[in-house]
Amino acid sequence: MIKDRRVWLWFAPVLLVLGGVYLIPVADVIRFSFSDATLLRPVTGYGLGGYQAAFSDDSLGVILRNTGLFTLLSVVSLQAMGLAIALLLVRGDRRGLYGMSALRTIVLAAWVIPGIANGLIWQMLFSEAPFGAINSTLRLIGLSPVAWLSDPGNAMISAVIANVWQGSAFSMIVFYAARRAVDPVLYEAASVDGARPVAQFFFITLPQMRGALLVNTILVTIQTLNTFDTILALTGGGPGRATEVLSLNIFNRVFYSYDLGGGSALAVLLLTISMALTLVYLAVLLRKTAR
Amino acid sequence: MRFAYPLTTALALTASGTAAQDLITRDRVGPADAPNVMTFRLTAFDLYSSDDATREFFEERFLALMAEYPEWRIETQLQTDNIGQEQARMLEQVRAGRGPDCAMIDSSQLGLFKSAGVLSPMNDHFSQDQIDDLFPFVRDGVMDAEGNVLAWWWFTSLQVLYRDASLVPDAPATWEDLQAAALTTVEAGREGVLFNGGRWEGTAFDWLPNFWAQGGELVDADGRPVFNEGDNRDKMLAAINYYKTLVDEGAAPSRVTTIINYDEFNAAAAAGTAGLFIGGNWQYGQLRSTLAKDQFANWEISELPGPSADQRATGTGGWTIGAFSDDATAVEICARMAYEIYATEGNAFQGLLPTSASLYDAYDAFDGPEYDAFAAALVNGVARPGVAIYPEISNQLQVLLGDVLSGAATPEAALDAASDAVNAAYDRL
């Protein structure tokens, strides 16, 4: 164990890289957000114009609602799906059932697919042309087709499905690790007491995994907030604005409408939400370590 | 040493053989070691077409032209169909001095580039006759107030109504006719009428003729957006309600709000599920090559329907080529490419509509009956306003149509929201 000023030398490369690519740009985004800069024109003055314009825009309400809905539905489904698969895998492992590692591999495979490709794949699946994948299957078995992407409500659900298909693997791994860390003695004791599996789930599994659930919820929320490539490729934010989430809106605003000031103002909003969630996450982690 | 001579000749021959093949690559036309470079940003439809015959045709023409400039090579840069994003990015690059020397500019975005003052005049490379021969809307589009030729609009396009004449024998002339015809095809198990309704330029562009046919105007003489003011507002609402009724009555499938590609129509025609669709004139050739012969024989084209049979309009589009370079030779090559490769022989080969009347007579390729239909419709051609705010108007119209057609907003509310957003963007410009 060393106490030495030179210890910071070891951190120099990391601080340099993160400072250059993250800290300075974040400071600059905050500066831009108070400016009237566009992508075509440098800053000519500072003020609250960017915030005023961005926050008085009628579309912001819709976009924030979309963002909230997309994040909420995604996170709940991702957690439920991840937990279900993880518990299934743990049970299969314990009972020595076949094919458990195959299932795990299949779920994980979706996870390495780039978001853009994910959006394109689901666009083909949800295609509402008469020969589209899901709809032609529905027709084949005598059901009526579904307006997956053209109905605003469905389009949001479709985007969530695509997101969950790709993202469940992460939650699955976290929960798999957490479930295996639960002391088996607890379950043995419960069995002896005659507790049914459902009761064991609610009185042992869930409470024991509370930490993992909370931490993972926050991580997945941040991830969901920050990405938009699946939506971009799947619906482009449409129909209308039905699936336009905050990050996609910032992207369009800055790189399509050139509105650097307003886009930065919303970027600051996104950053604030992420950082607030991160602080909650850290508080949870620290409490866990302290215990 | 006796063997050395033939050997070097053979090597030289091989080398020149490779060089000839190597004169066109994915990102270059001309010798790799040419001392002068100009960059050219183009779309993937001609020189880099996925169709072999088209590609070879353009390769040949490019090599012939570049043979006159042995000291030059063209560095090619592809742009995608995501017109709004691509062209926004290009303008931004040109402003920063990183733009290409010569580029294809979508005719709807030309105004943005003109008002930015970034185009190099090409006056020296076009004769007064060539300029006079341009269609009036084309001439207005490419020239500035001082009479400079800032770009060359090398082909135009228009929307037409495609119909399966075995189901709809007579061309629908009015909005009501179209709805009735579409419902007939629905009864026959087809999808009704298809059109662009997703978030991309084609959606706004293909719908705008319905507004223009009533005499509506997007911007005033100063380029200020006025589409939500006075009469224009009523005309907007009428045109919006026309599309909305088509969807509400089942004459158009709700999936139109997901269509962001003309290819969807070709696919639906090939799959035998389409009854009618609103597409571009260039799709006629595509249908001919995609569909089986007897299937293709059923497809006919006609002018877009209007609110009444004598109120008609179609949107004229197409692409221009402009120069951003300060180098005189680069501008010259750019202008010559635009005219000698694209505007003349290239159009005849691809069946694209030339922008001057005399060129239709100059090539046999334009003798087919479909060109008579195109020419008749072109009389009612309206170009998108060449103003800097147009891309944002288009963007808002796309959102508006998506919201209305999917039932997320009423036409009135969606129009007001679009208008507010456009005005806010106009104030920022």
Add this chain to the structure above:
Amino acid sequence: MTPRIADMLTYLAGIVLAALFLMPLLWLVSLSLRTPAEVYLGAARFIPEAPTLDNFRQILSDSAFGTYLWNAVKLCALGALGAVIVATPAAYAASRFTFRGKGPVMIGILMVQMISPLVVIIPLYRYLDRLGLLESHLSVIAVYMAIGVPLSVWLIKVGFDTIPQALEEAAAIDGCSQFEILWRITLPLASPALASAFILNMIMGWSQFLVPFILLTRDGQLPIAVAIYNFAGSSSASTTQLLAAACLVAVVPALAAFLALQRLILRAIMAGAVKG
């Protein structure tokens, strides 16, 4: 419920889940093997009657696709390598030394990971523009590197934590410098952690879209994820069966790498997951 019935239900649920996760990929394969005529038949031809490799031939004969794949490999390999190199000294210091401010620094590094690349790409675009470094792979690699650093620091630190210090102490007694100890003894022992950090960075880089999309425009420089997005948007080539083939071409390298290195990757994520 007897364990036997429970086993049956487990199998049933497993099969349903596996089908759910596998179907999209199978459908993609099915589309990519069809002729246009069979594409229009939809689900009725899930197994094509006249399977064809023409779509792949057309995609792969386009030399550009090779370039896109190579660009993607190059960008994410160099970015991943850079991240591991930059992260290692910090991870070592965090694992071995106690010093004031260590906790806040490590938490600060973790927090950086929560910042969306979208937020920083706006000013980065302007800096790189001014420096004339847009359209350059170097810039993209630098950003990939920064994106990979936070996770790498934590993963490698966890790796170092598991190596007993007795070995290092023995070397120190023999007069080795701190750096020599790291280079000769600790690093080789930590190679599994280094490798898994590298691979995770690779996979994350392979999916990157925003950074190369904004920083690069020249077609010949684009990595595959951006290229297929552009490809899907070009109406000359966006017929479904070709797009399906192109998507597979983009996805298969990542899938293959993942399948080959599954154990290593899994262990890495678990280590990260358990530690938070």
